[in-house]
Amino acid sequence: MSTDDTTTTDASTETESNCDASEAESAPEAAAEASTESKCGGSTTATQETGGESKCGASASSSSSSGCGASSDEEEDVGATVDDFDADPGQLVAVGLGPGQPAGMTDRAKTALADAEHIVGYTTYVELLPDEITEAAEDIYDTPMCGEVSRTEEAIDRALAGNDVAIIGSGDPNVYALAGLALEIVESKGATASMLDFDVVPGVPAAQSCAARVGAPLVNDTVSISLSDHLTDMPTIESRLHATAKEGFTIAIYNPWSRKRRENFEKCCEILLEHRDSGTPVGVVHAAGREDERVEIVDLGELPDLGETDLIDMTTTLLVGNEDTYVWDDRMVTPRGYETKYDY
Numbered sequence: 527m528s529t530d531d532t533t534t535t536d537a538s539t540e541t542e543s544n545c546d547a548s549e550a551e552s553a554p555e556a557a558a559e560a561s562t563e564s565k566c567g568g569s570t571t572a573t574q575e576t577g578g579e580s581k582c583g584a585s586a587s588s589s590s591s592s593g594c595g596a597s598s599d600e601e602e603d604v605g606a607t608v609d610d611f612d613a614d615p616g617q618l619v620a621v622g623l624g625p626g627q628p629a630g631m632t633d634r635a636k637t638a639l640a641d642a643e644h645i646v647g648y649t650t651y652v653e654l655l656p657d658e659i660t661e662a663a664e665d666i667y668d669t670p671m672c673g674e675v676s677r678t679e680e681a682i683d684r685a686l687a688g689n690d691v692a693i694i695g696s697g698d699p700n701v702y703a704l705a706g707l708a709l710e711i712v713e714s715k716g717a718t719a720s721m722l723d724f725d726v727v728p729g730v731p732a733a734q735s736c737a738a739r740v741g742a743p744l745v746n747d748t749v750s751i752s753l754s755d756h757l758t759d760m761p762t763i764e765s766r767l768h769a770t771a772k773e774g775f776t777i778a779i780y781n782p783w784s785r786k787r788r789e790n791f792e793k794c795c796e797i798l799l800e801h802r803d804s805g806t807p808v809g810v811v812h813a814a815g816r817e818d819e820r821v822e823i824v825d826l827g828e829l830p831d832l833g834e835t836d837l838i839d840m841t842t843t844l845l846v847g848n849e850d851t852y853v854w855d856d857r858m859v860t861p862r863g864y865e866t867k868y869d870y
């Protein structure tokens with residue numbers, strides 16, 4: 527592996543939700559005004575037109591059987607196939623919003639959203655969009671947690687029906703997010719990525735937004751691990767934690783805690799302390815770039831006790847230093863290694 531690689535494990539299909547709605551990032555409520563039913567059980571907010579039905583234009587039989595509020599174990603079936611649509615397809619773009627506030631969005635993301643006729647996303651992220659974008663969109667379809675498959679299918683169906691659609695998520699669409707799921711569903715419908723001119727607009731991932739808040743913790747080989755056992759089982763997560771902690775990577779831990787995931791956090795702390803000194807610095811960043819941002823640098827030994835505080839929840843990312851990481855002037859510093867070759 528190149529020394530500059532930043533490896534993200536467990537990323538292929540893990541999506542925004544952990545289906546633990548009570549722990550949603552900011553207790554999302556379905557959009558209230560002008561809300562109308564859509565086939566996936568979410569809400570659709572028409573800003574220029576008001577439609578009662580889903581805008582996907584597929585036949586009734588295409589309805590996804592499940593939607594928001596489905597239990598995490600409930601299967602979300604994919605409905606309509608490419609043959610159910612007569613229109614020339616529109617475009618489907620997966621857009622990463624970065625950490626949250628508009629200031630953290632790239633110009634390319636803003637342009638992609640401004641160009642989209644329909645915007646589809648998790649309610650919390652729709653609420654983070656700048657007003658000029660939501661006001662300009664023809665239609666916005668949002669769902670609370672636990673509707674990733676139906677929400678992604680809705681976005682695809684709308685694009686197959688001839689609309690230019692942006693499906694949004696926090697951070698980057700390739701980090702525990704929906705870009706992979708979108709391609710899988712497009713394929714399962716018998717459509718192709720090229721047919722939809724499928725594109726991904728990158729955003730700043732949480733690990734990087736959070737790293738920026740605590741100094742320079744991730745400048746060397748880093749592995750990301752999600753503690754969500756919604757799509758990856760806990761024994762696999764544990765074995766990845768052991769391997770990563772043992773090998774001395776800096777570690778970005780996503781989805782660190784939820785009421786349903788207490789034991790995962792406790793197990794994670796136990797594994798880290800098995801391989802790392804209890805004085806290892808850990809950056810704890812809650813809601814980077816948002817109004818309720820909180821930042822602390824703690825010793826690894828203090829981490830287990832923070833699990834029951836509101837500093838660590840589903841909007842927190844943990845950055846665990848490697849054996850060389852130290853704290854200087856309230857910043858985490860992970861040496862890049864130049865000191866072994868240069869005098870400074």
Ligand SMILES: C[S@@+](CC[C@H](N)C(=O)[O-])C[C@H]1O[C@@H](n2cnc3c(N)ncnc32)[C@H](O)[C@@H]1O
Binds near residue numbers: 543
């Ligand atoms: C399903 S993952 C989505 C990751 C996202 N695609 C990215 O690139 O950052 C959700 C997890 O990302 C992390 N996260 C997302 N936004 C964050 C923020 N503003 N501050 C800290 N962590 C955040 C949290 O660990 C959260 O549990």
